[in-house]
Every structure is written in C-alpha cells, then in structure tokens.
Amino acid sequence: MRNLKLTVTYDGTDYGGWQTQANAPTIQQTLETAIQSITCEPRVHCVGSGRTDAGVHALGQVVNMFTSTRLDNATLLKAINAKLPDDIAVLSIDDVSHSFCAIKDAIRKRYRYVINDRRVPDPFLRRTSWQPRQRLDEQAMHRAAQYLKGRHDFRSFETNWPNRLSSIRTIFDIDVRRDEATVIVEVEADGFLYNMVRSIVGTLYQVGRGYWPEVKVKEVLELMDRKEAGPTAPPQGLFMLHVTYA
Amino acid sequence: MRNLKLTVTYDGTDYGGWQTQANAPTIQQTLETAIQSITCEPRVHCVGSGRTDAGVHALGQVVNMFTSTRLDNATLLKAINAKLPDDIAVLSIDDVSHSFCAIKDAIRKRYRYVINDRRVPDPFLRRTSWQPRQRLDEQAMHRAAQYLKGRHDFRSFETNWPNRLSSIRTIFDIDVRRDEATVIVEVEADGFLYNMVRSIVGTLYQVGRGYWPEVKVKEVLELMDRKEAGPTAPPQGLFMLHVTYA
Numbered sequence: 001m002r003n004l005k006l007t008v009t010y011d012g013t014d015y016g017g018w019q020t021q022a023n024a025p026t027i028q029q030t031l032e033t034a035i036q037s038i039t040c041e042p043r044v045h046c047v048g049s050g051r052t053d054a055g056v057h058a059l060g061q062v063v064n065m066f067t068s069t070r071l072d073n074a075t076l077l078k079a080i081n082a083k084l085p086d087d088i089a090v091l092s093i094d095d096v097s098h099s100f101c102a103i104k105d106a107i108r109k110r111y112r113y114v115i116n117d118r119r120v121p122d123p124f125l126r127r128t129s130w131q132p133r134q135r136l137d138e139q140a141m142h143r144a145a146q147y148l149k150g151r152h153d154f155r156s157f158e159t160n161w162p163n164r165l166s167s168i169r170t171i172f173d174i175d176v177r178r179d180e181a182t183v184i185v186e187v188e189a190d191g192f193l194y195n196m197v198r199s200i201v202g203t204l205y206q207v208g209r210g211y212w213p214e215v216k217v218k219e220v221l222e223l224m225d226r227k228e229a230g231p232t233a234p235p236q237g238l239f240m241l242h243v244t245y246a
Numbered sequence: 247m248r249n250l251k252l253t254v255t256y257d258g259t260d261y262g263g264w265q266t267q268a269n270a271p272t273i274q275q276t277l278e279t280a281i282q283s284i285t286c287e288p289r290v291h292c293v294g295s296g297r298t299d300a301g302v303h304a305l306g307q308v309v310n311m312f313t314s315t316r317l318d319n320a321t322l323l324k325a326i327n328a329k330l331p332d333d334i335a336v337l338s339i340d341d342v343s344h345s346f347c348a349i350k351d352a353i354r355k356r357y358r359y360v361i362n363d364r365r366v367p368d369p370f371l372r373r374t375s376w377q378p379r380q381r382l383d384e385q386a387m388h389r390a391a392q393y394l395k396g397r398h399d400f401r402s403f404e405t406n407w408p409n410r411l412s413s414i415r416t417i418f419d420i421d422v423r424r425d426e427a428t429v430i431v432e433v434e435a436d437g438f439l440y441n442m443v444r445s446i447v448g449t450l451y452q453v454g455r456g457y458w459p460e461v462k463v464k465e466v467l468e469l470m471d472r473k474e475a476g477p478t479a480p481p482q483g484l485f486m487l488h489v490t491y492a
Contacts (some may be wrong), residue, residue: 008371009369010369011369011370011372045374057370077366081366081367086369086372087369087372089366089367089368090366091480112329119326120336120337121325121327121332121333121335122255122335123255123257123332123333123334123335124255124257124303124374125258126257126332126333128370151333223446
C-alpha cells in the first residue's frame, strides 16, 4: 500500500462542504469517486486536513489516502483531473510515509477571507467574495485584529460552543489589507473552532464600517460569549489557503 | 422623455447572450425586466452597443434606453442593481441627448480574450477563461497578431460569412501579453464580424502552441476563407471591455 498526499483546490459554491453527507454532493465524495474510477479500487478514503463548510473554497486543501495503484504520480494527477468536474482540481500528488495523517499532523492552517466593498456589485466576484456594498476601513480592521493574536480562549468566536474539548487556540498571524476594492483578511493558527474565521471577519466588519470601536474586539474576546461577537460572515468569501505539517 | 446611457457588466455564463430570444434567458431581457419594475413603465427597450453571444461576458457593455422616470440617476442605479440577479450589474447611468444610439454611434470597440494555460485546471477561472492545458508562446502570438492590424477584409475570421454588407474592418490595436499563467489577447477595432475575436484567438492559439508559423496568420487573412483559419475559441474567455463614442 502507498500513502499519497494530495493538494486540492476547489470552488465550493455548488457543494455541501468537504465531508460526505447524504443530502448534498460534497468535495470528499466527488474526489473519492474520481479516484476510485482511476485506481479501480472498490473504496478509497480521503482524509482532509479540515472540513470546509458548504460554499467555502480551497486553494490548498491537503488530503491523504491509501491506495495500491501502481500508476506514477504524474499520470495519476492527469487522470484524476480528467475525471473531476471542473470546479475541483488536484494540484500535486506525493508519496508520504504510512504514518502521515492530513488531519492529525497539521500544525498550522492559514485561511483567507475576501470582502469586496465596491458600492456597485461585481458579478465576477459574487461566488468568491462577500459584497456588503459598504466601504470599510481596512486599517482599523487590521489594528483591531491584533487583539486576537496569541493564545486565547476563542469561544466568543465559535458557533454552538462547545464543539471540541478545548476552545483555546493560538493565532500566529492575522492581517487585513486592501487591494483596490478588495479587503483581504488572512489568519494563521494552530487550529480553528467551528466558524471561527467567519465570526472573526463578521466582528472586524463591525469595526470596518465604523459601528464598533477597535477595542471592542478585545472585549468580545474576553467576554467569552458568542453573542458578543459580530455576525458570521457568509461562506463564499472563505478560502482554505495553506496547511503546514511538522 | 429622457435618453439614458448605461454601462453594464455581466457574467454571461448562464445566459443565451445579449439579445432577447424565446428559448433562453438573455441579458437584455433580464435588464429590461428589472428596469421596468423600477420605472413602472409597461415596456422599456434597451439598445446594446453590440450583441454578445451565449456565455460571453462584459465589463463595459453600453446600453441606451428611453424612459420617462423622474428618479435621479444615483437612485435609479441603486434600485436597478437591487432588482438585478447578482451576475449582472449596472456600473453607471448618465443622461444623453435624444439622438444618442448605443449601437449606431459606436466608433470603436475593445474586446479581451482570456486564456489560462496552466497545465492543471484552475476551478476559479473555469467560467471566465479558456483553459487548453497547453503552454502557449505569447510572444509568437503577439508578433503573428500584428499581421491583422489595419484595414482588411476579415471574412476569413467570420462565421457564416456574409452576415453584414461588408466584411472590411479596421483593427486599431491587437495585443497579446502574459500575466503568470494567464494569456490576455486584446483587440480594438471599428467593428467586429460574427465570431471575429474568437476565430482570431483560435488562429493565434495554433501559433502559440507551435502548430503554425507566425506568417500563417497573414496567409489566412489573404486567403479570405474561414476554413483556413483556426477553430473558434470557446465563449467563456471573451469579454466586451470598452466602447468608444464620437
């Protein structure tokens, strides 16, 4: 058996998220079906580094899977991409040790959230950004975001807390910048709680539109109550960017 | 009555082109329906600077329409955009003289064609580029394209010639450049024949992938026969960019 590490990109618009479920097509299921048709194995199981929600995208989702195929990785890459629908693509395939697990061995993940704040909507960004049609102060958002850097209990930014044993995480880097009408939020952490990036973005949005002072983000964090934070930003702006392994 | 000039952008993927037809939703029809619901007029007629085909996009389609609405242009813009589906947006509205006609008064039009030649497909560009998955020589394409500059009979680049009284047009500018894995072809002319940009791109593609020498483009032009040119490039890479009026 071989253990393969795949880097995968997808436009999540038309999927019910990463994980296989009964009532909607998912990325995992679509990928497994394409791979099985190439390797001719009855069942291939793809482990993703994390579950992306319905409508969320990936530029660098990492997946591992065990297979006994003898196809070389370049041939496999081409064959799988030929089978996949055009909103999912495999970027690279590498052999890794049998002990590698895409979810357990991830030590850092980086997400990007894209907001387009042009007053007139942009049809070409509707599937890949949040368009609140309201000009945002990205510098205030960046300053406010720095309160979240470091090791904290992030339960104020978790939907339906508690989902995990602990809601303590470490944010290594959080950055808000502008590129013309696009405001880009990037967050890198050792792990994320359910809807954590989207509720952070919804909170920074309240600062960016001048509704909350910057220091309110610090207060929200300290109050440890999801009701204190801003709204959960919609899924179409979120991209899983990069996963780091030890 | 007022005559209004609208600049419109759209993702044409899900439409049967600009012009109203019976068997598919069109941009014209969708725009007219949205405007009628705002101005409360029984029939508004939008004249476009040119008909874009099914699946073709616009960043700056120009439209004119007569209306008796008393709404100011900023209010009208906001109201129409609120009614339009999110793949169409009006960028600006201006009052113009009654004699202005978006189609007859256009003296130059500029189109962009986007090719992404990354070997692995890019899910985020599948609706807005042609992805032949074959590396192209954009400098050879640019040099070959220069044979088309100037006033010529372009019937070699017209589908189902003749569609118009004359197939003589003047190309003022034609340019091929690369931005990472994206090859951008831009053509500006006093007018275009049916599928002219797409058959020019299909011909330059044969040069870019090394199948034809650059001088073949000159020969195709001189032979005045559509069968000599390359394939018609697919619609999803084409954007109406800009229309110039006297």
